[in-house]
Amino acid sequence: MQSxxxxxxxxxxxxxxxxxGETDGFIRLIDQTLLPTELVYLDCHxxxxxxxxxxxxxxxxxxxIGISAAMGVTLAAVKSRASTPEGVLADARKASDYLRTSRxxxxxxxxxxxRINKLAETLNDQSIEEIRRELLREARLIxxxxxxMCRTMGKAGAELIPYSAGVLTHCNAGxxxxxxxxxxxxxxxxxxxxxxxxxxxxxxxRPLLQGSRLTAWELLQxxxxxxxxxxxxxxxxxxxxxxxxxxxxxDRIASNGDTANKIGTxxxxxxxxxxxxxxxxxxxxxTFDFSIESGDQIPIEIRDSREITHGMGKQTAPDNVSxxxxxxxxxxxxxxxxxxxxxGVIHPPFETNLSQRLGIKQNG
Numbered sequence: 202m203q204s205x206x207x208x209x210x211x212x213x214x215x216x217x218x219x220x221x222g223e224t225d226g227f228i229r230l231i232d233q234t235l236l237p238t239e240l241v242y243l244d245c246h247x248x249x250x251x252x253x254x255x256x257x258x259x260x261x262x263x264x265x266i267g268i269s270a271a272m273g274v275t276l277a278a279v280k281s282r283a284s285t286p287e288g289v290l291a292d293a294r295k296a297s298d299y300l301r302t303s304r305x306x307x308x309x310x311x312x313x314x315x316r317i318n319k320l321a322e323t324l325n326d327q328s329i330e331e332i333r334r335e336l337l338r339e340a341r342l343i344x345x346x347x348x349x350m351c352r353t354m355g356k357a358g359a360e361l362i363p364y365s366a367g368v369l370t371h372c373n374a375g376x377x378x379x380x381x382x383x384x385x386x387x388x389x390x391x392x393x394x395x396x397x398x399x400x401x402x403x404x405x406x407r408p409l410l411q412g413s414r415l416t417a418w419e420l421l422q423x424x425x426x427x428x429x430x431x432x433x434x435x436x437x438x439x440x441x442x443x444x445x446x447x448x449x450x451x452d453r454i455a456s457n458g459d460t461a462n463k464i465g466t467x468x469x470x471x472x473x474x475x476x477x478x479x480x481x482x483x484x485x486x487x488t489f490d491f492s493i494e495s496g497d498q499i500p501i502e503i504r505d506s507r508e509i510t511h512g513m514g515k516q517t518a519p520d521n522v523s524x525x526x527x528x529x530x531x532x533x534x535x536x537x538x539x540x541x542x543x544x545g546v547i548h549p550p551f552e553t554n555l556s557q558r559l560g561i562k563q564n565g
Contacts, residue, residue, distance in 0.1 A: 262378020267309030355387030372463035374450025458534030458551030459496025
C-alpha cells in the first residue's frame, strides 16, 4: 500500500504498527525508511519480515519495537503449521528467540517478548485456536496500554513546559515510535493543544535523519510550529535564548537513571546543562531496566558504516576510511532534570525515586 505522505489528514499520524484481522490476520507496519515523501505500508505475513523490519529500522522506537515483537510472536502462532498445541507454542518460542537477535539496545523489545512468553507458558492445556486468540489479546493489550501511557505522559509533561517556550527534541519519540501520540512528542502535542504557544526545535539526528524525516513530519501534521536544525547547531540555538526546555525519549533506562537514547542525545544533555536548560526524558515504565545498575551495562548497537559514508545513498566519504557508528549513547542521570512517565513526573534522587514509583510495577 502506498500513497504520498502529504495525503495524510492534518491533525493525525497513522499507526506505526497494527494487527489486521483476527487470528487469521497479519501485521501492518509503516516503512519509516521512506518517510517523509512516501507513506508505504509493509504487510508482514511471517516472522522473518518482522525481524527484518526491526533490524532495518522500517519500524523503530522502543515502544513500537516492543509491540511489533509481541505481534511477531503472535504471528508465528497464527502461521504455525503444527498440528498440536505443543507444536504451536514451540513455534512461538522459536520466534521469540529469533526476534531477540534483531536489535540489542531497546529494552522494550525484551520486555514485550518476556511478557508474551510468560503468558504462553500458561497455555499448554489450551486448544490451538485458543492459544492464538490469547496471544493476540496480549499483543493488543500491550499496544493499548502503551497508547494510554503516551497520553498520560503527555499531559503530565505539558505542565513542565512554560508558555511561549522553545522546546528542543532529538530523534523521533512520537506516534511513529509508539502505539500512538508518542512519549517526548506527546509532551509537545499536549503543550501545543493547551494553547501554550510553543515552538518545537528539531535536531536532524544524523546519520539517519529521524528528526528531519519523521519528527518534523509528525509535528507539522499536528500543526505545531516547527523549526529544523542540524545537530551541531543546538548549542548555538541554546545560547541565543530560544530554548527553554529539552524533551527526548529513551530506549533503555538503568535503575540509577542513566539513559540510552539515539546517538547525539548525550551531547544535547551536556549543552542543556551548560546553558541551565531543563532536560527531560519521557518514557513508559517498560523502558526502565531495573536489572542493571548503571548505563555502563547497557549494550550499544553498532551499525553499518555505510550509514555514514553513503548517507541517503550518496557517497560522502573517501573509500576505506574508518567509521564509528553507534546507534545510541548514554546520558548520565546527573544531566537529567526529571523523568516523565505514566506514573507522573519523577525528580531526583533517581536511585530511590525511580524504584519507589516504578520498580514494583516493572518487576511485578
